[in-house]
Amino acid sequence: MALLVDKYRPRSLEALTYHEDLSERLKSLAQSGDFPHLLVYGPSGAGKKTRIVATLRELYGPGVEKIKIDSRVFQTTSNRKLEFNIVASVYHLEITPSDVGNFDRVVIQDLLKEVAQTQQVDQSARQRFKVVVINEADHLTRDAQAALRRTMEKYSPNMRLILLANSTANIIAPIRSRTLLVRVAAPTESDICTVLKKVGAQEGWAEAEGLNRRIAKDSARNLRRALLMFEAVHAQNEKVTDKTLVPPPDWEALVAQIADEIMAEHTPARLLQVRAKLYDLLSHCIPPTTVLKTLTFKLIPKIDDALKADVIKWSAFYEHRIRMGSVSDFRISTFSTDEVF
Amino acid sequence: MANFFNNKARAAAVAATNGASSAKGAALKESQNLQPWVEKYRPKSLNDVTAQDHTITVLQRTLQASNLPHMLFYGPPGTGKTSTILALAKELYGPEMFRTRVLELNASDERGISIVREKVKDFARMQLSNPPPLYKDRYPCPPYKIIILDEADSMTQDAQSALRRTMETYSKITRFCLICNYVTRIIDPLASRCSKFRFKMLDQGNAKMRLEDIAQNENIKLQDGAVDKLIKCSEGDLRKAITFLQSAARLVGAVKTSRSISNVNSKKRGHENDEDEDAMEVDGIDESMVTIKSIEEIAGVIPNNVIDGLLHAMQPRSKGAVYEAVAKQVTDLVADGWSATQVVTQLYQKIVYDDAISNRQKNKIVMQFSDVDKRLVDGADEHLTILDLALQISGVLAET
Numbered sequence: 001m002a003l004l005v006d007k008y009r010p011r012s013l014e015a016l017t018y019h020e021d022l023s024e025r026l027k028s029l030a031q032s033g034d035f036p037h038l039l040v041y042g043p044s045g046a047g048k049k050t051r052i053v054a055t056l057r058e059l060y061g062p063g064v065e066k067i068k069i070d071s072r073v074f075q076t077t078s079n080r081k082l083e084f085n086i087v088a089s090v091y092h093l094e095i096t097p098s099d100v101g102n103f104d105r106v107v108i109q110d111l112l113k114e115v116a117q118t119q120q121v122d123q124s125a126r127q128r129f130k131v132v133v134i135n136e137a138d139h140l141t142r143d144a145q146a147a148l149r150r151t152m153e154k155y156s157p158n159m160r161l162i163l164l165a166n167s168t169a170n171i172i173a174p175i176r177s178r179t180l181l182v183r184v185a186a187p188t189e190s191d192i193c194t195v196l197k198k199v200g201a202q203e204g205w206a207e208a209e210g211l212n213r214r215i216a217k218d219s220a221r222n223l224r225r226a227l228l229m230f231e232a233v234h235a236q237n238e239k240v241t242d243k244t245l246v247p248p249p250d251w252e253a254l255v256a257q258i259a260d261e262i263m264a265e266h267t268p269a270r271l272l273q274v275r276a277k278l279y280d281l282l283s284h285c286i287p288p289t290t291v292l293k294t295l296t297f298k299l300i301p302k303i304d305d306a307l308k309a310d311v312i313k314w315s316a317f318y319e320h321r322i323r324m325g326s327v328s329d330f331r332i333s334t335f336s337t338d339e340v341f
Numbered sequence: 342m343a344n345f346f347n348n349k350a351r352a353a354a355v356a357a358t359n360g361a362s363s364a365k366g367a368a369l370k371e372s373q374n375l376q377p378w379v380e381k382y383r384p385k386s387l388n389d390v391t392a393q394d395h396t397i398t399v400l401q402r403t404l405q406a407s408n409l410p411h412m413l414f415y416g417p418p419g420t421g422k423t424s425t426i427l428a429l430a431k432e433l434y435g436p437e438m439f440r441t442r443v444l445e446l447n448a449s450d451e452r453g454i455s456i457v458r459e460k461v462k463d464f465a466r467m468q469l470s471n472p473p474p475l476y477k478d479r480y481p482c483p484p485y486k487i488i489i490l491d492e493a494d495s496m497t498q499d500a501q502s503a504l505r506r507t508m509e510t511y512s513k514i515t516r517f518c519l520i521c522n523y524v525t526r527i528i529d530p531l532a533s534r535c536s537k538f539r540f541k542m543l544d545q546g547n548a549k550m551r552l553e554d555i556a557q558n559e560n561i562k563l564q565d566g567a568v569d570k571l572i573k574c575s576e577g578d579l580r581k582a583i584t585f586l587q588s589a590a591r592l593v594g595a596v597k598t599s600r601s602i603s604n605v606n607s608k609k610r611g612h613e614n615d616e617d618e619d620a621m622e623v624d625g626i627d628e629s630m631v632t633i634k635s636i637e638e639i640a641g642v643i644p645n646n647v648i649d650g651l652l653h654a655m656q657p658r659s660k661g662a663v664y665e666a667v668a669k670q671v672t673d674l675v676a677d678g679w680s681a682t683q684v685v686t687q688l689y690q691k692i693v694y695d696d697a698i699s700n701r702q703k704n705k706i707v708m709q710f711s712d713v714d715k716r717l718v719d720g721a722d723e724h725l726t727i728l729d730l731a732l733q734i735s736g737v738l739a740e741t
């Protein structure tokens with residue numbers, strides 16, 4: 001049984017809800033015959049991927065939906081073999097170079113060179129070029145980006161790139177200046193409600209408007225998250241009303257609990273308990289930044305107004321430390337210690 | 342499809358998917374005239390290079406003497422370095438000899454110096470082909486080849502010293518042109534062998550003229566102030582400005598064509614859409630015009646009112662009210678996808694030029710900014726970082 005996020009993912013530009021002007025622009029670009037390289041950025045769950053897949057369909061027709069996963073082996077300069085998955089139709093391919101970490105340059109270089117040098121096999125293809133979609137482009141190493149830059153510089157009529165990223169911050173300037181920047185803002189809460197209403201109706205569920213509004217708010221404008229919560233609520237309740245509780249993910253519930261415990265009692269023993277719980281979270285692969293941020297925003301409403309700016313200050317400080325590669329469990333415990341005293 | 346690049350297999354797969362419908366596949370669209378404008382409007386001769394008068398005069402003199410030194414071009418991106426050497430080489434060799442006499446390399450090309458050396462060696466060794474009869478009357482065709490090493494400053498020191506030996510070995514039959522942004526990143530033994538040419542950031546006037554020429558040539562209508570906006574958004578980098586202009590034109594051009602198609606369609610269906618035509622012109626801006634707003638959107642510039650909203654939220658009030666207001670603004674900024682670096686840049690501009698803020702406060706605030714810059718470069722979480730910055734600034738503003 002497909003999840004709602006897959007089942008109701010709009011497949012064409014016409015079917016996309018919200019940001020109508022953006023859909024219109026993408027459509028015009030796809031039809032103009034002058035399709036540029038794109039850098040599509042915006043928060044997770046804003047609908048970037050969905051929009052791009054719909055654009056590909058506009059470019060090539062439904063044939064682009066016939067995809068295969070192709071496993072390829074690349075060789076590094078030190079003769080290490082890398083296995084790498086490529087999602088491809090006859091017209092496009094999609095890669096996630098961050099899968100191979102620091103070896104992403106090899107993959108980018110070899111693969112793109114091949115694409116740039118091969119012509120479209122489908123003689124009746126609507127476009128002369130093939131599209132390469134690069135997921136998580138903001139995780140590309142500098143080396144890989146430099147390689148990408150050169151491919152873009154040597155203008156190839158056979159290839160267009162679509163880079164997907166959460167932020168443009170880690171994309172080097174020469175790439176930014178060679179792509180058309182497309183910002184995809186997260187849908188507003190009311191946009192999300194519209195989607196939920198539509199999906200619910202198609203599933204034949206009774207509508208509880210107040211509940212949908214709460215989900216939209218709790219999702220922090222992340223549509224994927226909202227749809228998952230929506231599905232969970234309906235799976236767990238025979239009948240939903242405006243008052244039905246929306247269960248947060250397990251880990252989030254645990255963070256909320258930690259926040260309560262930090263506030264309730266400021267003793268060394270309690271700190272050890274908190275620490276153990278944090279450790280539990282991290283060992284379940286919840287990214288430390290996510291844990292820290294969630295904890296911060298759970299604590300904020302509970303503390304004195306005068307302290308809020310300081311809590312944010314330390315939270316930002318420790319998050320930066322985590323990025324710099326310090327032991328994260330330790331950092332978060334220190335954070336919660338600072339919090340208390 | 343075992344292999345994406347296996348043409349036969351793919352052709353078969355296509356035939357299978359497309360089957361009967363293949364006839365409807367439109368002819369491949371011609372992309373000859375869809376060249377990036379940066380290439381299309383690259384100066385063709387030294388005379389076309391603007392705003393680098395001194396450099397060009399000197400180069401023209403060497404051109405007459407036909408005896409080129411090794412050269413080092415340096416200066417910010419998009420100021421005409423690559424264009425200049427290409428134009429110079431063209432004037433020296435003309436179109437027919439260009440290929441055999443000029444080699445363009447990216448010095449930072451992955452496999453590093455060994456490949457560069459290999460290519461240089463092969464190229465330098467190739468016999469000098471003779472120009473066709475009478476050709477020499479038009480082009481000097483001096484008896485050496487030119488090797489262009491772009492992005493030379495991204496080469497390691499070791500690679501640079503290795504290059505020095507290569508330069509020496511082939512100095513009789515080759516001239517090198519190194520191109521870089523920062524001359525200080527070129528090791529002295531290499532730099533001292535070259536005549537240095539500094540490329541200046543283009544001044545407003547020249548950049549503006551260039552952009553207006555392109556717009557005119559492409560039949561692009563520009564809103565008043567659009568060119569200034571382009572220059573401002575591209576920080577003196579003409580390549581960036583031209584790319585922004587082409588993107589903006591693409592969007593209006595694209596919308597224009599698809600609108601007119603849909604208009605035709607609706608007419609066919611006999612709709613009474615007449616008032617549409619009048620609705621097109623709003624505030625003297627018609628749809629086919631490149632607007633300041635569209636340039637900002639393409640360049641990722643945040644609208645003023647959004648930044649003002651954040652600034653307003655940061656103004657001193659009760660602590661709780663400030664936190665609520667700032668947190669909301671920041672959450673929205675992040676959800677709307679604005680880049681944190683852009684937020685920081687624009688906020689900085691506003692605050693630095695705000696006369697209502699004392700110098701003492703500004704000094705404190707500037708410290709916060711430099712801290713935040715570093716964190717963002719390190720990849721810190723954008724949401725927390727901006728929220729922290731905004732709250733800290735707000736704290737400083739509240740001091741009396």
Ligand SMILES: Nc1ncnc2c1ncn2[C@@H]1O[C@H](COP(=O)(O)OP(=O)(O)O)[C@@H](O)[C@H]1O
Nearest residue numbers: 005009016017044045046047048049050223224
């Ligand atoms: N325009 C839209 N209308 C309705 N649902 C959408 C739309 N865009 C995205 N979705 C839904 O939201 C989910 C997340 O979108 P996705 O494109 O994966 O986001 P992103 O790539 O920005 O993380 C998708 O699975 C899809 O079901």
Ligand SMILES: Nc1ncnc2c1ncn2[C@@H]1O[C@H](COP(=O)(O)OP(=O)(O)O)[C@@H](O)[C@H]1O
Nearest residue numbers: 379382383390391418419420421422423424580
């Ligand atoms: N001085 C200049 N005169 C005319 N055009 C320029 C000049 N500088 C840059 N340009 C324009 O910008 C584009 C990029 O210039 P380029 O020579 O590649 O810059 P650089 O090598 O200095 O980064 C060119 O195609 C040209 O259209």
Ligand SMILES: [Mg+2]
Nearest residue numbers: 044045048049
């Ligand atoms: Mg995604």
Ligand SMILES: [Mg+2]
Nearest residue numbers: 422423424491
């Ligand atoms: Mg250059």
